[in-house]
Amino acid sequence: MTGSPTTERRRLRLPDGRLVRCTRPAEASLMWREISGDGFYRRASRGLRPGDTVLDIGANVGLVSIAFAAENPGLRVIAAEPVPDTFDCLRANLDRYVPGGVAVRTAVAATAGTQQLTYYPDAPGNSGLYADRQADDALTRTFMRNGGIDDESIDLLIEGLHDGHSLEVPVTTVSGLLREHGIGRVALLKVDVERAELDVLRGVAPADWSRIDAVVAEVHDEEQRLAEFCDLLRAAGLSPETRQDPSLNGTELYEVYGDRS
Incomplete structure (x- = not known):
């Protein structure tokens, strides 16, 4: 295992030359390829x-927010990420590339409070409230x-990849974010929360669903x-x-x- 992301502030240069903060450049590069490919993120952005x-729920270092804001100048982005090391990168990236973007250090689930989250320092994108080392491997x-x-190469690459530790993180709900930030309408709710997808939707009060126009999500079908x-x-x-x-x-x-539609 390499040094902790707490002491290693790393950067990734995107294909267009922008330099973004991240905890693991290889992982961030894979995320960018997914975001910029011909999938539902591109469709949602259009x-x-x-x-x-x-x-942006489960914002990680903010690559989705950056991509959306680049294609839609003037976009208002509220990005939620609970892990301190990842959140520091998110905040720096929003400050630089998403004018007016707001980073909120919180997990988002069905009810507000605090929960234990498993953080994988070598695979931050797989961290979550329901992390499962065996399944993630x-x-x-x-x-x-x-x-x-x-x-044989895979065995070497994943050895220790999902060695994690527990963090207590603050938790809010989608409806809580709407109230806190005075949001009247959400054009897009993006969800990437590593098996907590249903919790996020259950945190939308029935009266608030009519204010959400679209949802794009990664879902673990377990x-x-x-x-x-x-x-x-x-x-x-x-x-x-x-x-x-x-x-x-x-x-x-x-x-x-x-x-x-």
Whole structure:
């Protein structure tokens, strides 16, 4: 394991030359490829307009917020990330690349309070309230195998990758964020929270769903979570679609996009 992200402030240069703060450049580079590919994030971005409000839940270092704001100048972004090291990078990136963007150090779930979160220093993007080392190792193994990496190399790459420790983090709800930041309408709710996707939706008060125009999310389809997630969107008046990137074939990871069209 390399040194702690607390002492190692790293940077990634994006293809357009922008330099972003991150805790693990290799992981951030993979995230950027996912965001900029022809998936639902791109589709969601095309539906935004200057002046719209985006809630970026599970913002990590803010790459989705940066991509959305670059394509839609004047976007209002509220980005939530609970892990202190990752949050520091998020705040710096929003300050530099998302004018008016607000970083909030919090997890987002069904109820407000505090919860224990498992943080993986070598794989920050896989950290979460429901982190599962065995499942995360298996998912990463399949992703790498799909990318053409041989099993012996995979064994070396994932050794210790998901060694984690517990952090107590503050928790709020989507409706709590709407109240706290005086948000009247949300053009897009983005959710990437590593198995806590249903908790995020359950934290939207029934009266607030009509204020949310679209949702884009990464969903772990364990115990029928994907179907339940889509059912909740339908109940809120959104029409969900699902897809799986070919690089994730054989895993439980899916993208979901739902809007009111």
